[in-house]
Amino acid sequence: MTALVNVHLLDAFYGDFQALFGVCLELQPGETVAIIGANGAGKSTLLKSLAGLVRNRRDAIKFNGDDIGDAPAASIVRRGLALVPEGRRLFPSLTVEENLLIGGYGDKRGAPWNLKAVYDVFPVLRERRNSDVTILSGGQQQMVAIGRALMSNPSVLLCDEISLGLAPIVVEDIYRTLPLIRANGASVVIVEQDVARALRHCDRFYCLQEGWVTLSGRPSEVNQDAVRAAYFGS
């Protein structure tokens, strides 16, 4: 089976600062992959590289066999990679429903994800469709951010720290929607600070430390000491 996403020897930079070193990663159709690591390990940079917010060497990232390492963000989401950005980053001038609709800006398919499908998964958003997003609770804002990304009908959903600043019970609610998202045909990449939660919800994981992949595999195949060593260094 050919990989949906193939990252090969990715070195990513912010100006002169190198954030990623020779990162290799694969994502198969229908898979959930977690990326774990401490603060500053390069997790968000990796997602931003995939989404086109950080531009890289052209052949460092393949999606469906096409080189997209240097493609602009707007073209990448049209190809089917959608990012739920860290900190949600909703558009404050747009209502809940408008935020969702703008997510489908470049989408021609309209299925499986559309307003109705998103509202069915997050019914509370239907009640608040005309609200200002700034008055929503953190959990509701996160639902809008996820729904907004789904509206582009992605084949890969990239989730950056979707549990950040949310109550544990709300986080579980949000994580419960991941299987449904996969059932609708999207692979999922989650970046998560909470290692236990990440390992519980993924098929495979990659651990980053200071820009290098220090460990990867299936959660069932590695022991806690190995993860701890890969996470903190030894």
Added chain:
Amino acid sequence: MIGGIDTLLEGMLLGGVYALFAVGLSLIFGIMRLVNLAHGDIIVLGAYLILTAMAAVGVSLGVATLLTVVAMFLAGFALQRLVLERVLGEDILPPLLVTFGLSIVLQNGLLLIFGADSRRLQAGAFEATSINLAPGLSIGLAPLIALLTAIVVVALLQLLFYRTLLGRAFRATADNPEIAQLMGIDQRNIYAFAVGLSLAVSAIAAVTFGIRSNFDPSIGPARLLYAFEAVIIGGLGSLWGTLAGGIVLGLAQTIGGRIDPEWQILSGHLAFLIVLILRPHGLFPAGRR
């Protein structure tokens, strides 16, 4: 009594022209956070283009305006893609300097081509037609149409912004250009469209202004000042506010001018300062809905 009403009507009608000056400025600032210092000169350019289309091509005022609106839209699109795009970034100074330079280029270019004589757009009989409201109280048809045009332009832009996909893309880009790209919005085209729209509206401003008063290549900066004042009085980011700001400015100038003709411009500026002191965010600051 009649004189008072006449002054108020006159001021409101003048406000329509000022509102049209201001809408184009407000558009670019609202979406791109760019202050276009060449805005006044762009309006003057529009007036000369209409003049040229009428004189050289021989079309009527209406057709000339339509052609100019289209030409100015395309010019705005090109201006953004070829010039402004290269200097937009974190630093607000480079685009400011570029538009300042553009202002000087336009003034001198117009001077070179058309000379320093003042001109006026000829609207024929239409120009002199007035409507009698009461004995001794009448308003000119042309100024009335200018105000109605301003209202229609603002209403259409409001529809565009709040009822269309493109409008949502404008607002999303204004909120956060980086995240807007993640939605598949090509920021370069959105900005180019915004500048095109601003210049197209400036062409409409140019025709209402060119019928009403004389223009020559040097008057752009003063129009920019009125546009600024109308935007600030109305409140940044609100198009209806900009319309109201134009009317407040028009009223202040007309009332001041009625007291003493020398006070006309001064009282406009005073009204601006008073609003700035009492309501620093303008009369109708953009309600983040």
